[in-house]
Amino acid sequence: MGWRPGAFLRTHALWMAAALLGVSVRALAIEPGIADxxxxxxxxxxxxxxxxxxxxxxxxxxxxxxxxxxxxxxxxxxxxxxxxxxxxxxxxxxxxxxxxxxxxxxxxxxxxxxxxxxxxxxxxxxxxxxxxxxxxxxxxxxxxxxxxxxxxxxxxxxxxYPTEQPLKRAQVCLGCHLGTKDQFATHAIMGAGHPRLSFELEAYTTNQPAHFIVDADYDERKGKIAGMNLWVTGQLETTRRYLSLLQTNMFHAGNMFPELAFYDCHSCHHPMDKIRWNSARAGAGIKPGTVRLQTQNLIVLQALTDTFEPAATAQLVELTNALIRAGQRDRTSVNEAAKALLNWLGPRDALARRQYSSADVIKMRKNLARYAATDKAGDYAAAEQIVLGLESLSYTIGDRNSKKAALDALYNAVKNDTTFSPQQFATAAANAQKSF
Ligand code: HEC
Ligand code: HEC
Ligand code: HEC
Ligand code: HEC
Incomplete structure (x- = not known):
């Protein structure tokens, strides 16, 4: 299977309802349907x-x-x-x-x-x-x-549990690979030495490694799911989970600092001699030297929107920037910005169910590569999410082997989050762009 992302990833009101239903509150940390x-x-x-x-x-x-x-x-x-x-x-x-x-x-x-x-x-x-x-x-x-x-x-x-359904699968994986309001890899856990978490549904499904064979018989029993739909579902649901968690006490329990693990890790953790300030960050309306909430999946969603609903991109970019600005202010602002994004996302669930032609998937990959080649992927986590996406889409298109050199060059540029250079990544992506 070659070099799959896991290899490098490793190196680096409900309570009331639960009481009424007699469900133990502990069970809520687990995805509904798993511990019935x-x-x-x-x-x-x-x-x-x-x-x-x-x-x-x-x-x-x-x-x-x-x-x-x-x-x-x-x-x-x-x-x-x-x-x-x-x-x-x-x-x-x-x-x-x-x-x-x-x-x-x-x-x-x-x-x-x-x-x-x-x-x-x-x-x-x-x-x-x-x-x-x-x-x-x-x-x-x-x-x-x-x-x-x-x-x-x-x-x-x-x-x-219906693991074959992309949305249900995403939800069960995210319970541990991102978290829930009760179980979360906090910055205290990270600071104690836990590796940073990252996730992309299609790549992690492939990486698990699969103990199931998708053939004609499987499709007949469980329905056919295209890789593109799995990838889109993962992006939408990861974003939704993150925005929902921002609205809980897990994000802010009233201390001086919010939960730092919701912020882009590398906005604090990177060497000081490489200046990363760029026009995309300035465009968000923040000053140099501010800590930013995580936006990697929102950036991928911008590329997705740009491809299939271009008229809505400007709105998504503005809502994303509003979230970044809210992340400098207070809990109420974050809550409102997250809510506005969740409202925007609601109707976009249709993107997860839509039928994509191979021309659509190729167009998506081209656009993702274009995003990589610009300063839109200036944060490590965004670059990583884009590279995982480019590989997932290449598997879906079925030409992953012929794109291996281009993908390897990109993996190389995100191999090490400490030495990651946004400029080098953009250059590597500009070189790889013609291959996609
Ligand atoms: C981390 C999550 C996870 C774990 C752990 C896991 N599975 Fe699965 N399993 C999946 C996913 C995802 C699929 C593919 C979607 C589907 O068909 O439901 C799957 C599919 C299957 C299938 C369906 C194959 C088919 O053709 O319909 C079987 C059988 C299965 N798993 C058995 C097991 C057994 C036995 C274990 C424990 C030894 C196990 N799984 C552990 C996630 C998991
Ligand atoms: C109960 C929590 C839990 C659930 C549910 C879960 N995972 Fe995991 N997953 C983990 C943990 C913990 C590890 C790391 C295990 C270790 O190395 O000790 C892991 C590791 C992995 C890895 C290997 C990552 C690497 O760096 O090599 C992949 C791939 C993965 N999970 C995919 C999935 C997918 C896909 C699903 C959903 C179908 C899923 N996981 C569901 C907790 C979970
Ligand atoms: C929110 C879920 C979550 C919590 C809480 C959590 N972990 Fe993890 N842990 C993971 C996942 C997911 C991975 C795999 C990350 C990956 O490779 O993508 C992991 C990886 C690890 C690894 C690295 C394993 C490897 O294969 O390299 C260690 C060590 C670890 N966890 C220890 C702990 C300890 C100790 C605790 C309790 C203090 C803990 N974890 C709490 C989800 C969690
Ligand atoms: C707002 C800034 C900020 C953000 C965002 C942030 N951290 Fe930290 N991190 C710190 C500070 C401050 C320390 C303490 C450093 C020390 O003790 O010298 C720290 C310590 C750590 C350590 C221990 C390093 C050491 O030297 O002991 C790890 C690992 C870590 N963070 C990982 C992460 C991860 C993973 C994320 C993203 C999920 C993250 N951090 C987000 C500021 C941040």
């Missing part, structure tokens, strides 16, 4: 007559070697063990936690940390991010879904 039923544990899925086959099988709808792939290649299987490593011990010590493997704030994202009444007899927290963390508690479908006549619809009716 008991999690029976990976051991319930892993036997050799179930998903634990050594090699993919051809006589059933699914390959049945999913457990092997997960156990041998998927980082999620290691997520709990990561908490036992020296790196995690150091993070825990810095946060004055007695033990990362027992700390709720770590387990919420590094394991399937459902409440105790949602754990079946074979459930083990040490399994890390097991099957049911994404596929939902199997209490009601564990038996039935293995029957030959079981349809996907039957499984969903019994509580299987």
């Amino acid at each position: 039923y008991k999690h029976m544990g990976v051991a319930s899925c892993a036997t050799s007559v179930c998903h634990g086959k050594l090699a993919p099988q051809s006589d059933r709808d699914v390959a049945l070697n999913e457990y092997r792939i997960w156990q041998q290649e998927d980082r999620h299987a290691q997520a709990f063990r990561t908490l036992e490593l020296a790196e995690s011990k150091r993070i825990a010590t810095n946060l004055r936690l007695p033990n990362a493997t027992a700390a709720k704030i770590c387990l919420d994202c590094h394991a399937d940390n459902v409440p105790s009444d949602k754990r079946g007899p074979k459930f083990q927290i040490s399994d890390g991010i097991g099957c049911e963390a994404c596929h939902g508690g199997s209490e009601k479908w564990l038996e039935s879904h293995a029957e030959e006549k079981a349809t996907h619809k039957d499984n969903l009716a019994r509580g299987m």
